[in-house]
Every structure is written in C-alpha cells, then in structure tokens.
Amino acid sequence: MKNSKPMQQERISTPIHFGNLLRLASRPLGWAVATAIGSAALSIAPFWFIYRIAVELFSAQPDMAVVWQLAWWALGLLALRWALMAVSHVLAHTGAFAIQHRLRLAMARRLGEVPLSFFAGRGSGSMRRTLTDDVNGLEGFYAHLLPDMVAAAVVPLAALALLFAADWRLALAALVPLPLALLAQWWWMRGIGGRMREWNDLQKRIANQVGEYVRGVHVVKSFGLDARSFGELATAVRGAVAWVEGYAKDSSGGWVLFTGLLTANLITVAPLGAWLHAQGTLDLPTYVLFLLVAPTALAPLLRLTFALDEQFQRAEAMGRINEVLQAQPSADPVGSRIPDGALDVDFIDLRHRYGERLALDGVSFRAKAGRLTALVGPSGSGKSTLVRLVARLYEFESGSLQVGGMDVREWPLDALLGRLGIVFQDVFLFHGTVRENLAMARPGASDAQIETAARAARAHDFIMALPQGYDTSLGDRGAGLSGGERQRLAIARALLKNAPILLLDEATASVDAENEALIQQALDELCRGRTVLMIGHRLHSVMHADHIVVMNGGVIAGQGTHVELLNSCLIYQCLWRDHEQSRDWSLGESRHATPTRESRP
Missing domain, CATH: 3.40.50.300 (P-loop containing nucleotide triphosphate hydrolases)
Known part of the structure; x- marks a missing residue:
C-alpha cells in the first residue's frame, strides 16, 4: 500500500476566498466547469437543428432523409448534453466534498491550538453554525452553484451567437429589455450587503439562543414557558420575521420588474419579426428560430442573479470561517529544554x-x-x-x-x-x-x-x-x-x-x-x-x-x-x-x- 501524505498535515493558505479554495480540488472542479460549459453549449445546438429541419421542410422539395438525419443529430446532442451535465455534477460534488473535508480538518486543528479566550463571547450555537452550516454552504456553492453559474453564463452567449449569425436585427431586438432589467436589478439589490449582514447577525443570535434553550429546557418548562416566551430567543425570532417582512416589502417591486423584463424579449422580437417577414426580408424558418431561442438569451441571467444573492450570504460565511482559521494560536516553542527536576x-x-x-x-x-x-x-x-x-x-x-x-x-x-x-x-x-x-x-x-x-x-x-x-x-x-x-x-x-x-x-x-x-x-x-x-x-x-x-x-x-x-x-x-x-x-x-x-x- 502506497504511503501518501496525510491530508490533515496539509495547511490551507489564509485568508481563504473562493479562488484559493478552488485550488484545493482544482482537477475535479476544473473538469466540472469544462463539462458544464460543453453541456450549456449543447443546450442551444438542438435549436439549430430544428431551424435546419424547418428550412428543409419549407423548401420547394423537402428531403425527408435529411430531415430525419437532422432530427437524430438533435436528439443525440441533447442526450450528450444531459450526459455532460451529469458528469459535471458528479465531478463538482467530488471537488466540493474534498474542500469541505479539508476546511473542517483545518478548522478543527486551529480550534485545538487557540487559547480558551478565543471562545469567550462566542456562543456554542454560533461556533457550531460556522463549523457546519457555513462549511456546508461553501459545499453548496462548489457542488451546485458553480456548474449552474457557468451554464447560466454560457447559455446566453451561445444563444446570442446563434441569433446574431441568423439575423442581427432581431438579435438586437432580443437585447432591448436587458438595460432596463439591469436598472431594475440595481434598484432591487441596493443596500443588500448591509441587509445580509443584519440577517446573518440574526441567524447567529437565533443559533446561540436555540442552543441555550435546548440545554436549559428543563428549567424553562419548570416555569411553564415555551420557546415563544423564552427571552432572547423569542426576540431574535421576531426580529427575523420582521427582517423578512421588511426585505420582501422593499425588494418585491424591483424583483418583479427585473424578472418580467428578462423574460419579455418576445414582446419586441415577435412583432418585429412578423413585420420583417411581411416585408419579405426575413424567412419563416429564421422567424421560428428566434421565437424558440430568444427567451433563452436572457432568462438564464435570473439564475446568475440568484447566485449573486446567495454569494452575499456565503461571503459572510467565508468571513466567519476565516475568523477561525486566522485565530492566533497559543505560542508553542519548539526545541525548548524540558525541566526534569521538581515541578514547582x-x-x-x-x-x-x-x-x-x-x-x-x-x-x-x-x-x-x-x-x-x-x-x-x-x-x-x-x-x-x-x-x-x-x-x-x-x-x-x-x-x-x-x-x-x-x-x-x-x-x-x-x-x-x-x-x-x-x-x-x-x-x-x-x-x-x-x-x-x-x-x-x-x-x-x-x-x-x-x-x-x-x-x-x-x-x-x-x-x-x-x-x-x-x-x-x-x-x-x-x-x-x-x-x-x-x-x-x-x-x-x-x-x-x-x-x-x-x-x-x-x-x-x-x-x-x-x-x-x-x-x-x-x-x-x-x-x-x-x-x-x-x-x-x-x-x-x-x-x-x-x-x-x-x-x-x-x-x-x-x-x-x-x-x-x-x-x-x-x-x-x-x-x-x-x-x-x-x-x-x-x-x-x-x-x-x-x-x-x-x-x-
């Protein structure tokens, strides 16, 4: 059996960020990104073959052998797309679990090195949340969000490349809602960093108070109380409810406008395409292609927006993990002579x-x-x-x-x-x-x-x-x-x-x-x-x-x-x-x- 360097002896460079964590599992995550890009690009390919099938069917003498050949190509590429997606997610999970394992080992090692004063003022609930929820959140990013974000970025590029190759006028029309959507997004996300910090502080308070409630539940019950009337826990939960209500009230208008605009480019593409077709400057297969592909040019940006929103929370989690990994350990001199006499x-x-x-x-x-x-x-x-x-x-x-x-x-x-x-x-x-x-x-x-x-x-x-x-x-x-x-x-x-x-x-x-x-x-x-x-x-x-x-x-x-x-x-x-x-x-x-x-x- 080959001897390998024990993983627990390896150190993680700090402060950690999403980039240097990638290097902890660069091979599986690199291949996960590559296969996600291939899968995203292939999601557009079937539309091209549908377009070619439409061109053949609307020709003066359709060749059904060509139509069937194109259909089989579309189905084959679609199957390949799903296969690459599955491979991407397996590789992403492999890399994410490796990062999670390395992080937990590093955090456990550092907690064993710091003086007890490090834990003063830190509730066991918040520390447990950092070791479990925060690290699990990073696993969620690398296992799920990373391939999804890559796909969400590649699909619009592939779709726009296909649309501009087919007709630049309708391609520009498909992009008309984008500036307005970005303006709505800015309005919706303004001040979100501060809001996420408030939310994380509330979650930390709730985690600490839940831990205290569970440890002292026999005392709470002896006074006829329950969680709803347990001092700080009740206050923290009510604060979280108020935060959600306020956040929903303040952001709902911008969110509705943003999502509506990203999925509304057919409002500009369909009338303009119909008019161009009536003028004789746009053939019917190209018009059908735009009706199929135009929505995919902007809609995936919604997934990117979700990812950005989640990254604000993960940035806070990364800060708490860094707080542990960068905690000053107790000085541990090496090579000192150990007294061998009486130990006064x-x-x-x-x-x-x-x-x-x-x-x-x-x-x-x-x-x-x-x-x-x-x-x-x-x-x-x-x-x-x-x-x-x-x-x-x-x-x-x-x-x-x-x-x-x-x-x-x-x-x-x-x-x-x-x-x-x-x-x-x-x-x-x-x-x-x-x-x-x-x-x-x-x-x-x-x-x-x-x-x-x-x-x-x-x-x-x-x-x-x-x-x-x-x-x-x-x-x-x-x-x-x-x-x-x-x-x-x-x-x-x-x-x-x-x-x-x-x-x-x-x-x-x-x-x-x-x-x-x-x-x-x-x-x-x-x-x-x-x-x-x-x-x-x-x-x-x-x-x-x-x-x-x-x-x-x-x-x-x-x-x-x-x-x-x-x-x-x-x-x-x-x-x-x-x-x-x-x-x-x-x-x-x-x-x-x-x-x-x-x-x-």
Missing part, C-alpha cells in the same frame, strides 16, 4: 484581564512540588483563572507563570499538558463507552491499567453495575450517570494519566454525602506524591492542605496554613465562620429562631 508552580506578579475587567492583579505565590496548595475565596476572586492559566487555557497579560522553573509560554504545549492532570467540577464525558472515555487519558492503555485506575477512583463497582460494564455507551455527556459517578470517572482518567501536576476544581462541591466520601477517598489516592493546585469550595476539605492561598477581588488576601490564616486573615476568618454556620443549617431551621405568626403579639 510559581506565580510571579501575575495579571490577567477578561476584556476590561481586571481578574488578577499582581498575584505571587508558589505551589511546591509534592504538596497540596489550596485556593479559597469568594466567587469571582480569581481562583479558577489561576488554575486555567497553568494549563494555558488563557494567556495572561503580564508577570510570569513558571512550571519547574521555566515560563509556561516556553514549554512545548504538548509537553506541558502531558504533565498536567485536570479534574474540573464540570465533567465532560464524550459520546462513547466508559472504556473509551477513560482511555482518552492514555491512548493504548491496557484493560488492566484502566480497571486499576477505576478501582483507585472508587468507580469500578458502579461501572460493573452498568449494562455492558466498561463497554457501556455513556450517551450524550454521560447523561445517564449521576454527578458523583461522572466525577469519579474524571478522577479515574487523571489517575490513568499519572501526571506529576494535578489541577483540581473541588469535585465534592455539589454531590451528596455518600458520593462526597467516595470522591474524597479517590482524591486522597490521586493527590499522593503530586504537585496539587486545588480550588476549595468547602473549607473542611482543604483545611489540612500544606498551603492555603486566600483570594479576594483578584489579589491575595492571605496565605499560610489553616491555623495561621484563622489567626491572621480576616477574609479567611469570615469564610470559615460562614462555612461552619452553613454546615449546621437545615431547611426550616436557623440558629436564631424567628417568631411564628401565632407567637407574635
């Missing part, structure tokens, strides 16, 4: 922003190798940001972040991520089996290694209780599992990876007591002998950490052990007091009894 994580005067909001302001501390460092603080204080900066999910604004004494931006990205085990609170499981989801952490891991990791994560028992055990399909995002079960699978993945640095967004924050105990046992196993940076939501789970960093408003409010912080840090004292009070709280009770209605005076 050092934050040095670190600053980071989300847009205009300062999320971290001069944060400095060290997470020592082999120790558990906990991050605690109010919501929005910067804890999750610190953890995500270590994994280079975001790029910090200034300062330094070092792993093993080397700045994370100097680490090869694959090498850095290979030394990180990540367990976040929001566990993502792919549509696949339990085994496939666990093996993502170490492709090629044996069944024994996978089972060992699952046992250490306290996940083996519930996995074996599933219908097919490790070969059970988890469905969409592991919807059939409880939150605690998903967390234990995430811990099993991290154990299987066996990375020296562990990033934890406390996994026990939203599970029941039974699952909390199992997950805590799994975490104890996971953290042993590793550099651990852990976000603590329940302070009792991190009170025995080797080092605790208290965050507040993007700055460090204090750091030390639990006992030290209780004595010296006001923020930590408040957090601990609130934590202790919440542990004693239960529904219907409080520390300070509130008088009932009956006990009030």
Whole structure:
C-alpha cells in the first residue's frame, strides 16, 4: 500500500476566498466547469437543428432523409448534453466534498491550538453554525452553484451567437429589455450587503439562543414557558420575521420588474419579426428560430442573479470561517529544554484581564512540588483563572507563570499538558463507552491499567453495575450517570494519566454525602506524591492542605496554613465562620429562631 501524505498535515493558505479554495480540488472542479460549459453549449445546438429541419421542410422539395438525419443529430446532442451535465455534477460534488473535508480538518486543528479566550463571547450555537452550516454552504456553492453559474453564463452567449449569425436585427431586438432589467436589478439589490449582514447577525443570535434553550429546557418548562416566551430567543425570532417582512416589502417591486423584463424579449422580437417577414426580408424558418431561442438569451441571467444573492450570504460565511482559521494560536516553542527536576508552580506578579475587567492583579505565590496548595475565596476572586492559566487555557497579560522553573509560554504545549492532570467540577464525558472515555487519558492503555485506575477512583463497582460494564455507551455527556459517578470517572482518567501536576476544581462541591466520601477517598489516592493546585469550595476539605492561598477581588488576601490564616486573615476568618454556620443549617431551621405568626403579639 502506497504511503501518501496525510491530508490533515496539509495547511490551507489564509485568508481563504473562493479562488484559493478552488485550488484545493482544482482537477475535479476544473473538469466540472469544462463539462458544464460543453453541456450549456449543447443546450442551444438542438435549436439549430430544428431551424435546419424547418428550412428543409419549407423548401420547394423537402428531403425527408435529411430531415430525419437532422432530427437524430438533435436528439443525440441533447442526450450528450444531459450526459455532460451529469458528469459535471458528479465531478463538482467530488471537488466540493474534498474542500469541505479539508476546511473542517483545518478548522478543527486551529480550534485545538487557540487559547480558551478565543471562545469567550462566542456562543456554542454560533461556533457550531460556522463549523457546519457555513462549511456546508461553501459545499453548496462548489457542488451546485458553480456548474449552474457557468451554464447560466454560457447559455446566453451561445444563444446570442446563434441569433446574431441568423439575423442581427432581431438579435438586437432580443437585447432591448436587458438595460432596463439591469436598472431594475440595481434598484432591487441596493443596500443588500448591509441587509445580509443584519440577517446573518440574526441567524447567529437565533443559533446561540436555540442552543441555550435546548440545554436549559428543563428549567424553562419548570416555569411553564415555551420557546415563544423564552427571552432572547423569542426576540431574535421576531426580529427575523420582521427582517423578512421588511426585505420582501422593499425588494418585491424591483424583483418583479427585473424578472418580467428578462423574460419579455418576445414582446419586441415577435412583432418585429412578423413585420420583417411581411416585408419579405426575413424567412419563416429564421422567424421560428428566434421565437424558440430568444427567451433563452436572457432568462438564464435570473439564475446568475440568484447566485449573486446567495454569494452575499456565503461571503459572510467565508468571513466567519476565516475568523477561525486566522485565530492566533497559543505560542508553542519548539526545541525548548524540558525541566526534569521538581515541578514547582510559581506565580510571579501575575495579571490577567477578561476584556476590561481586571481578574488578577499582581498575584505571587508558589505551589511546591509534592504538596497540596489550596485556593479559597469568594466567587469571582480569581481562583479558577489561576488554575486555567497553568494549563494555558488563557494567556495572561503580564508577570510570569513558571512550571519547574521555566515560563509556561516556553514549554512545548504538548509537553506541558502531558504533565498536567485536570479534574474540573464540570465533567465532560464524550459520546462513547466508559472504556473509551477513560482511555482518552492514555491512548493504548491496557484493560488492566484502566480497571486499576477505576478501582483507585472508587468507580469500578458502579461501572460493573452498568449494562455492558466498561463497554457501556455513556450517551450524550454521560447523561445517564449521576454527578458523583461522572466525577469519579474524571478522577479515574487523571489517575490513568499519572501526571506529576494535578489541577483540581473541588469535585465534592455539589454531590451528596455518600458520593462526597467516595470522591474524597479517590482524591486522597490521586493527590499522593503530586504537585496539587486545588480550588476549595468547602473549607473542611482543604483545611489540612500544606498551603492555603486566600483570594479576594483578584489579589491575595492571605496565605499560610489553616491555623495561621484563622489567626491572621480576616477574609479567611469570615469564610470559615460562614462555612461552619452553613454546615449546621437545615431547611426550616436557623440558629436564631424567628417568631411564628401565632407567637407574635
């Protein structure tokens, strides 16, 4: 079997446009255009033979053998025309699917290279629309519109060539409506670029809101609502309806006039031809030829107009695809020396922003190798940001972040991520089996290694209780599992990876007591002998950490052990007091009894 260069290793030059995409499948698309031209030219040829048949029939002594011969030629060329059209569409689809494949590979590769900040402000619906609808739209252009546009351009040229060869006077008469039609088209299409941008913005909003509606449909239904009353979705849909109504109202007059003029050249050709025939300067077969061919001289321009209208939308799609392909990837240095000693994580005067909001302001501390460092603080204080900066999910604004004494931006990205085990609170499981989801952490891991990791994560028992055990399909995002079960699978993945640095967004924050105990046992196993940076939501789970960093408003409010912080840090004292009070709280009770209605005076 011959080795070929893997397609996924090939790069697409950017910015992309319709011309350079053609080069990605130049051979099939080139032949598709050539056969489309031949098919379009042959669509006019039968009319010439009909004209020749009419000349023969109207002659003084018609030769029926010649008539039959011409008829067979007309039928043969018509069959050849349809055959070429079929070949053109097969070749066009082959080229279009090749372009679609290459684009999706390139976009998927780039999305894997960009920092997480690229996705900030971009809804999953709009991103999905770019990857699917926009790329499918380009496939529609090359597979359908390209051969159709070529045919729509060639047919009028071939028809006019035939008409001018037959009689230049009637040929000019057939063109009389064209200037008026072009004027109507200009009137109809004025400002269409801005309108298409409005339409695409509306479609993006609808895609985002539909995605949000589907994800939160259980909440929407719990309030007795439906899609029509779902805030932004309803507004966006009504906006789309208003846009269509306004567009139809503004453009209908110009469109009717344009289409009417392009199909109305018989109004000028028929009377003039009849008059010329009556004057004896035009024979009847030529008159019949013009009655048959004249409508084909301008009518195909309607298809070109449709194509131009669709291209305005595809130009917007091309812009969104270029936005992905030209996104700045995370810097990935090559040839850097990888530290082989202890992997301390050092934050040095670190600053980071989300847009205009300062999320971290001069944060400095060290997470020592082999120790558990906990991050605690109010919501929005910067804890999750610190953890995500270590994994280079975001790029910090200034300062330094070092792993093993080397700045994370100097680490090869694959090498850095290979030394990180990540367990976040929001566990993502792919549509696949339990085994496939666990093996993502170490492709090629044996069944024994996978089972060992699952046992250490306290996940083996519930996995074996599933219908097919490790070969059970988890469905969409592991919807059939409880939150605690998903967390234990995430811990099993991290154990299987066996990375020296562990990033934890406390996994026990939203599970029941039974699952909390199992997950805590799994975490104890996971953290042993590793550099651990852990976000603590329940302070009792991190009170025995080797080092605790208290965050507040993007700055460090204090750091030390639990006992030290209780004595010296006001923020930590408040957090601990609130934590202790919440542990004693239960529904219907409080520390300070509130008088009932009956006990009030």
